[in-house]
Amino acid sequence: MSGVKTLGQFIIEKQADFPYAKGELSRLLRDLAIAAKIVNREVNKAGLMDIIGDTEDINVQGETQKKLDVYANEQFISALKSGGECCIVVSEENDDYIYIDSEISRNAKYIVAIDPLDGSSNIDVNVAVGTVFSIYRRKSTEGKATLRDALQKGTEQVAAGYIVYGASTMLVYTTGVGVNGFTLDPSIGEFCLSHPQMKIPKDGKIYSINEGNYKRFPEGVKKYIKYCQVEDDATNRPYTSRYIGSMVADLHRNIIKGGIFIYPTTAGSPRGKLRLVYECNPIAFIIEQAGGRATNGFSRILDTEVDSLHQRSAIFVGSENMVLLAEKFMSEYSEDIRADTESRLENLGIIGGID
Ligand SMILES: O=P(O)(O)OC[C@H]1O[C@](O)(COP(=O)(O)O)[C@@H](O)[C@@H]1O
Numbered sequence: 001m002s003g004v005k006t007l008g009q010f011i012i013e014k015q016a017d018f019p020y021a022k023g024e025l026s027r028l029l030r031d032l033a034i035a036a037k038i039v040n041r042e043v044n045k046a047g048l049m050d051i052i053g054d055t056e057d058i059n060v061q062g063e064t065q066k067k068l069d070v071y072a073n074e075q076f077i078s079a080l081k082s083g084g085e086c087c088i089v090v091s092e093e094n095d096d097y098i099y100i101d102s103e104i105s106r107n108a109k110y111i112v113a114i115d116p117l118d119g120s121s122n123i124d125v126n127v128a129v130g131t132v133f134s135i136y137r138r139k140s141t142e143g144k145a146t147l148r149d150a151l152q153k154g155t156e157q158v159a160a161g162y163i164v165y166g167a168s169t170m171l172v173y174t175t176g177v178g179v180n181g182f183t184l185d186p187s188i189g190e191f192c193l194s195h196p197q198m199k200i201p202k203d204g205k206i207y208s209i210n211e212g213n214y215k216r217f218p219e220g221v222k223k224y225i226k227y228c229q230v231e232d233d234a235t236n237r238p239y240t241s242r243y244i245g246s247m248v249a250d251l252h253r254n255i256i257k258g259g260i261f262i263y264p265t266t267a268g269s270p271r272g273k274l275r276l277v278y279e280c281n282p283i284a285f286i287i288e289q290a291g292g293r294a295t296n297g298f299s300r301i302l303d304t305e306v307d308s309l310h311q312r313s314a315i316f317v318g319s320e321n322m323v324l325l326a327e328k329f330m331s332e333y334s335e336d337i338r339a340d341t342e343s344r345l346e347n348l349g350i351i352g353g354i355d
């Protein structure tokens with residue numbers, strides 16, 4: 001096992017890159033890793049535990065909460081509360097933000113936004129699921145941290161990461177200086193550096209989208225899918241379609257192999273399905289740090305104004321050249337869609353908020 005570098009060792013080592021660091025972010029990342037190990041333990045034996053299936057509760061997204069959604073949410077929130085480095089938690093599973101009003105936390109510097117269990121529809125069928133997290137520094141300097149502190153643009157993130165609970169469990173994160181991946185070694189209970197300086201290939205031949213929604217996709221997306229399916233050796237087509245249905249797992253594959261993941265707007269969801277604050281922004285930060293691209297089909301995800309905790313966004317993310325081409329199709333074919341979407345939102349009196 002010589003030469004193994006654990007996540008803890010790596011974080012401390014990298015802390016030296018930030019001369020003014022006092023270790024708060026390092027400890028916060030440690031707390032997230034601890035919760036990930038606890039969730040991993042339950043995911044691994046889910047079939048044997050009363051952790052499969054639905055609860056009776058519906059979350060703010062209108063989705064039935066899975067037992068593992070709730071369990072993972074509790075584990076991450078309690079690890080953040082006891083760690084003391086975070087004053088606000090925004091979670092997919094909680095309607096409102098959680099202000100941690102404890103002695104050790106109320107003056108903490110950081111805000112954490114989290115999707116505690118990503119890929120919920122795959123929990124009961126033993127397919128890879130994940131966790132996504134995003135970390136911001138609070139902006140307000142006096143009194144209690146506020147909603148404003150939680151509604152920062154993706155460009156303000158100081159760190160972001162995901163955990164994929166798959167054949168092996170990996171934690172992948174960035175603090176804005178590249179992306180590194182760690183594999184959990186259950187025999188020592190440590191995340192160990194296995195994928196240093198991850199880089200997504202500029203090009204790939206995997207496209208990842210739920211084609212079951214084809215009829216409801218914007219014209220630009222339909223055209224791009226057709227482009228991917230054309231027989232043409234010179235351009236390495238047809239591409240391969242891969243869709244796990246857990247965003248984290250689909251993205252992890254694409255970071256390693258190259259590819260594009262698209263969850264666009266659809267006729268029924270004019271703002272898309274995935275959530276900006278704890279899904280799209282952290283993933284966009286990681287992908288950009290790995291040399292890829294992340295947009296909503298028109299503009300950079302990280303520049304998107306954030307005006308509500310559970311705001312949704314379309315996402316086109318992955319290998320730079322593939323996303324650029326998809327955007328080209330979107331701009332060529334989507335003027336009418338955009339005009340239609342915006343006028344329908346105006347009619348519904350919904351500009352900016354969640355739909
Ligand atoms: O079933 P669909 O509509 O293709 O949606 C799948 C997408 O929804 C998600 O499951 C949404 O995330 P949650 O499971 O965290 O709600 C993504 O992981 C996945 O990419």
Ligand SMILES: [Mg+2]
Pocket residue numbers: 115117118119247279
């Ligand atoms: Mg999710």
Ligand SMILES: [Mg+2]
Pocket residue numbers: 069092115116117118119120
């Ligand atoms: Mg989730």
